[in-house]
Amino acid sequence: MAVMRLALVTLVTIAIGLLTFGGYRLSRMHIIHPGRRKHVRRKRGDKQKPTHLLIVLGSGGHTAEMIAMLFRAITDPDPTKRLDWTNYTHRTWVVSSGDNISAQRAKTFEEKTVRFAEEVITGKTQNDKTRRGTYDICTVPRAREIHQPIHTAPISSLRCMKACYEVLTKRTVEEKDGETGTTTTKVDLPDLILCNGPATATILIFTTILLRLFDFGGADSRGKMRTVYVESWARVKKLSLSGTLLSRVVDRFLVQWPQLEKVNERLEYRGVLV
């Protein structure tokens, strides 16, 4: 834990340094202003436009919970509360290097679970390939490997940050197509980022803050890279370390136990999500 803390403190220091440097961007300071309240985006989104959802799978229990809550959302018996996967024309799944289990779970979710849920709910099979959209799985190096010495943690965190930057700003996605080989699709910056910890997700979120602060590719002015963090269902009375660090940074912060809402005014309880 101490190592992760050190790594994150380093990153926050760098972030603050860049903030000072980027003082001319004062108009965008609201992105990280700690006193800001949670707010619902008011601009009306167009469901017909291409949309890009980015999901971070944090490995182990984090991945299990993320998949569980997405499954619950796409299979909600109430259609008004159900998550429509086809609203997101491209999905980027971010996994840590070496975490093949998470990569496999993302693949299964995209290729089996979503279709299965659709069939069960609507009673018909969706064969329209274009409606299904596209997805890709991106790998970033771990912020810290197990047993990694403490003094190298800031370096590996920076390496992770660089990889996160590349994932967040990628403009093309290559898709392997059974017969025709590889097709390249253009994608815009992620509209929405969904994560539930731990370190890798934290670094990715801090990277979005920097990109939005400098309005990289219109990240802020075009309302891209909105972030949603979901605290683990296993956290009943206290936030996790990632949660504590991100609670005033993300756009929306969901908790799964009502008593956690008292921790600070930005935390929202919308029921159990897993």
Add this chain to the structure above:
Amino acid sequence: MAPTSTKKTCFLTVGATASFLPLVSAALTTDFLAALSKHGYSDLIIQYGSVADGKEHFEQSMTETESQRKKSIVNVRGFALDPAGLGAYMREAKGISASKASREKLEEGVVISHAGSGTILDALRLNVPLIVVPNPTLLDNHQLELAEALAEQGYVVHGRLDALVDALEAAEKMRQRSREWPPINSGVHRVVNVGGLAGVMDEEMGFLD
């Protein structure tokens, strides 16, 4: 005593990551095995983990309880880890037959688990009675908080290492009034008509209709 025709399974899991041998020991005691017999259990399956001395510990406990087990109708077996996951064992404890051809009569049993959130969630989804025993040696006590909070709401029985027999009694009673997972969240006034995760995602995307 002739084996009963009905199969009732108790599945105990210690998880994959941390060592929790005291839970294995607590189940392999004369008292606990007698309690299983009393409640009509035919099988006890123990997942003891892949820690270095897990297998040795399990086998030693098995030898110690050999004479007791011979008199009992409870058939005990164990394994370290299953790469295919614990789903099949959980379903066996729930009383769901593995193959349709099997004519075996199955009765709902119980799952005894360490306080890992993934295992708890799997058992809750299957709606099988669950005894959660937090590992007292783990420094991070949020697992204890989770077990307490869920026990308070009547979803699980919060078990202790030194009182596993009591926990089994409580789980047998819980069977009659078990609560279904996931909770409908209807008690949350703001959730009505706004939705959980999908609602928040739609709000952020500006999908307002």
